[in-house]
Amino acid sequence: ANEALSGPIDAPTGLARLRSVHDSSVGERGTFSLRRARIVIQGDLSDKVSLYLQGDLASAVNAQSSGERREHFFQMRDAYADLFLLDRRLKLRFGQSKVPFGWENLQSSSNRIAIDRADAANSAVPGERDLGVVAYFTPRSVQAIWDRLGRDGQKLFGNYGAIGLGVFNGQGINRTEKNDSLMQVAMVSWPFALDGLGEAFAGQVIEIGAQGMLNRVQPELRSGGVNPVSIAERRVNLHAVLYPAPFGLQAEWSWGRGPEWDPSTQSIASRPLSGGYIQAMARVTNSPLGALMPYARWQHYRGGWKAAINAPRLETNEIELGVEFQPLKELELTLAYARMKRAEADERRAGRAVGDLLRAQLQWNY
């Protein structure tokens, strides 16, 4: 878990308002904000069963005083029980947990180098979690490679599996399910050790994979309630990660269809979407300032954002340059410059805003 303060933020530039669906402090007037304050309770009930509860003490509750919200209530993120089978190679996960769609979606925010997740894959699962049942399988050979990377201090995508198959409600994290259809998700992520390719590749690992999703969802309407008809959603996502040793590359791309506001009919329809990101990063383990990871990322997305009212269309182009320091083991400081060109997630506002942003994020790891 982590606690993060996003520091000084520039005011909007350009015509429309500069906003991000990931970071509510972008473009808002304000200085400090708490993005996450996570509390985790976990325990093994036996060799075969473990429980995991995670909540966030930085969730806002709307409509509290004169329509104003109040910050910092405690809301569930994860609440699942794992049942381990086949000598722990297979686990069944029951409850609210991450949906296995998108490598960066599965990676925890404390491990991610960039400040926000990229729009494209995250548009499939805003908040990353849903309520359901999912099975994860990891062969011993894959686990061995991940264990080696973990000991080496690499930032993995976390304790999921090489293969995942799940069914979820599909309406989104902490929302009331509105239809009988289930979201079906399949995922594979496979690491390959490149040592065999010669000296130059000693210790290098590349991980590639793909995910697919079928869902029907009813976005919330500005006129109140949810869309009376469920909208079809289907997506594919590909990812490839070369772990930084010392130079790394990471890329994901999504294609599909999903709910998007159609201004001509003034209603939500299932429309095409696509996008992704490419990221280059380096890992300097012994600088005078402690561990240090410079990175550069370009991202692109065209498609709806189903978690916002009326599922507005996003049109994102963004370049981010940043560096993550670790002066103390418990403390991570990220400084990032971004040039954003974004449509606001509000179907009533047309056009795209362009802005330069400087962000500082302090994160405590424990």
Added chain:
Amino acid sequence: ANEALSGPIDAPTGLARLRSVHDSSVGERGTFSLRRARIVIQGDLSDKVSLYLQGDLASAVNAQSSGERREHFFQMRDAYADLFLLDRRLKLRFGQSKVPFGWENLQSSSNRIAIDRADAANSAVPGERDLGVVAYFTPRSVQAIWDRLGRDGQKLFGNYGAIGLGVFNGQGINRTEKNDSLMQVAMVSWPFALDGLGEAFAGQVIEIGAQGMLNRVQPELRSGGVNPVSIAERRVNLHAVLYPAPFGLQAEWSWGRGPEWDPSTQSIASRPLSGGYIQAMARVTNSPLGALMPYARWQHYRGGWKAAINAPRLETNEIELGVEFQPLKELELTLAYARMKRAEADERRAGRAVGDLLRAQLQWNY
């Protein structure tokens, strides 16, 4: 504490909507739901004082986006301090805790075999808890019988007392009190070991008891706020439990008056209520599937439901057949079939809906 996922649920059948005041997923479109995710903090401050805090991470907050609710906020269930006196035979409990009215109301959900509590006694204390002061007394002879049953693995009603006397706000769990009057409650529950009656009764225990309540309450109105006048409520409840060894019986019945919507005057009045349940169950401790408890229950209720807006009248007839498995010590699976005939808890909808329901509930104990 426990976490429960209610599994596949049938769609409504019959004319009106099939809903239950206990399980919001009955009749709703949706597949998975988290009914409880409880977190407990407790500790003895000394020999004489202990604290208990319990919250639920599955509480919804309404009116969040386009009038839609958000799920899974953390809300208090219990928050009390116990002061032990007379060699721990007497305890004074200060704070929010269970109201000693109804044997099944006091029994924790993780110990209950049936999926929901029965309507009649629960209509006295929806949510089972209130803010106040209550004294519990247990003579040594009674404690000895309960200790013996506990060691035997029987599902008791919990760590309350043989005799309880309390005063509470009386407006209901987590609601703001609206009047100066106090809810007064008295309870007795006495176990009798039947060993003396001969061979056939060796190890058998029957527990009988009664509760009484006096209260004035102001239900919430559809037009906003609460009823300007407090409505008189008075109830008596009787219970009898033959602990399953291996066959058991359990029954409760309530009579009284309480708030109920009167369609002729279009207002809430104090009207008669009555109802209860009879349950038969068996306890198979060593089946090939682990411990196993089949049960059958019939329930009946006619009267108001004060916790719902405008205190609508319920007219419930229900038969439930089910079985609880315990394949692992930490995991309980309940499968239940119910034939429900229920009025919806909404004074704007007349008639009763009939439906057949199949429910699966997974529960993790820790």
Added chain:
Amino acid sequence: ANEALSGPIDAPTGLARLRSVHDSSVGERGTFSLRRARIVIQGDLSDKVSLYLQGDLASAVNAQSSGERREHFFQMRDAYADLFLLDRRLKLRFGQSKVPFGWENLQSSSNRIAIDRADAANSAVPGERDLGVVAYFTPRSVQAIWDRLGRDGQKLFGNYGAIGLGVFNGQGINRTEKNDSLMQVAMVSWPFALDGLGEAFAGQVIEIGAQGMLNRVQPELRSGGVNPVSIAERRVNLHAVLYPAPFGLQAEWSWGRGPEWDPSTQSIASRPLSGGYIQAMARVTNSPLGALMPYARWQHYRGGWKAAINAPRLETNEIELGVEFQPLKELELTLAYARMKRAEADERRAGRAVGDLLRAQLQWNY
């Protein structure tokens, strides 16, 4: 952390309604209320870094059913990380924490003798906390005096510093920041051991200090949202405390300007404010009833209350006589009589209500 039940409370007397901005149960119909149920998670991540999370399980959420609120949700109070420097004499605190303005504001409620904080200094920081960065410095000589007082069982203002300098969002605890300006705060609190003044002063300590604040704030409006213009706020507060050995005195006084509703223009303006309190108390460590602290306090305040809708003017005169018992180490009982003359914190109600109040508060310490 503590849990408190406020006991029997008188009904309003006088013309207007008798209300207190500190204790929502004053003047309300109702008997028992839970004022605080705090849960703390803290830990040292290393010699140099520690984390502190505190939430309250007694926070209400509004607009839940027919406009009625629901009680007892879990909301953040503190969430900060400390970075210790200069052999722990200097600490940098990042996150949501107490604003160093007002000695009694910094003192924890479990240490305060009086039931509520006084209006004047608390009007600067209702809820006492905000999001920001603050540096605290404590010289060794000052720390030695505080350590001596702590061992002696005195109720200090807590683990802050002799000198504090901070910047905060300035909109108030758990509120969304609305402007780019920062609240700037400076604090000094210095204890002087009086042993050198002769026999009569052996063991006596006096602590004096001052605080200053500059801020711009946008109070919430009854018409919805927040004031479009930020209102200037600037304040100075002085404090002096003679620790009770066995007789003590404590006083604070504030002057400044801040947001206040102007009935003539029907808008919020920056207007003068002033007020404070004088308290006398005694410390009887070995009475037959356990530790015992009788106290008397007089308070006065004229000025706006920025945390309430439309920043209404308060006009407070109050005398409180009380006594705090500690029959068990874990349990504190406070009985207090107050004669209040107060304007209600509602710009639509004119005049001042006068009332006599008897309050009982039970508090569990752990």
